[in-house]
Amino acid sequence: MSLIKLHPKQHEVFHHKSRYKVVAAGRRWGKSLLSQVSLIDKAIERPGSLNWYVAPSYRMAKQIMWDPINRMIPAKWLKKKPNETAMRIELINHSVIELKGADNPDSLRGVGIDYLVMDEMQDIRPGAWSAVLRPTLLTTMGDVLFIGTSKSYNHFYDLWVLGNNGDPKYRDWKSWQFKTISSPFVTAAEIRKFRDEMDPKTFRQELEASFEAISGRVYYPFDRKLHVGDYPFNPKLPIHIGQDFNIDPMSSAIFQIQPNGEVWAVDEIVLFSSNTQETCEEIERRYWRHMNQISIYPDPAGGARQHARGETDLDIFREKGFKRIFHHRKHPAIADRVNSVNKMLLTAEGTVRMRIDKRCKHLIDSFERTIYKEGGREVDKSLSVEHQTDASGYFLQYRYPARKIEVAGISL
Structure with missing residues (x-):
């Protein structure tokens, strides 16, 4: 693979002699290129070997790796035309490269693998390695490259720790942690853009490869002293x-968008045991002088839920005279909505873009008390305090969407 030029950090990992390599790297660091080169190199180095690339799903495996790895392999190295349906490449030295999805663990059993790459490891089911794939290396003494982006203190972190703890029984393990800025593929100017468009925690996680705790407060940048007044x-x-x-x-x-670009939460409406019609009436009661200035950003589900007469929530808003209604056709991912709110509270550069009037007591309470369920990214709704931040998120995510990181067309 001498024709493929790796950048210095990729080169360091590629040439290291450890059997188990664990790479936590920021987005666009070059993880896919390192995976491609490593797979092809092992297939050439070991004639007759079986080499697997495993992604979280079949779809991701195909979209991330199939076309790039086929472009990288010279036609003269191929035994026959690659089988796209099976995602199988056979080389003239009788080695095989196959692409797999961990969304069907049973399809990964029962073979002996000589070299394994597990990509986007943070999103692969925990048992896919320990219960399914690890046994496939017992007879071959095969090597493994685990590669991904730091997400939380999950199973990927547990593997990463093994290459850093100095225990002699893990001498075959080596771990690395690389920031996106260490890659020549991304400019400092682009990093600054990301820093300005992300909240601090997401920036550290996605671009600095920092393992971040995700249990705890959903809207962690919120600070009464900083945001309320x-x-x-x-x-x-x-x-x-x-x-x-x-x-x-x-x-x-x-909300109102200020001339300086800040967004102020100036009021809130919270009606218990109520309905959409009463909400419309309360908005009109408070802002009847300003109806032509109002834009509504509803939960997209409001366009589907039907009431007794067959009308939807959005139909009721329109009937009440609210003409400017903006929403996505389907729900954005909850993580996208949360990230949009958090980066308005505080960007990675330390800029506050949102302020909350002290009268918005339910919103303040929602910012402070909405938490994740322990060990995951699912919002804990048992306290029923998340509704005002959900409402805020529909507006903020529509008008100020957070910069998305995508892998194979999938937002992460």
């Missing part, structure tokens, strides 16, 4: 209302 309604500015359609309570978060 006197931020009153301005009758001259447009009114933006994020709307959550939970019945108990119905929640409306009311």
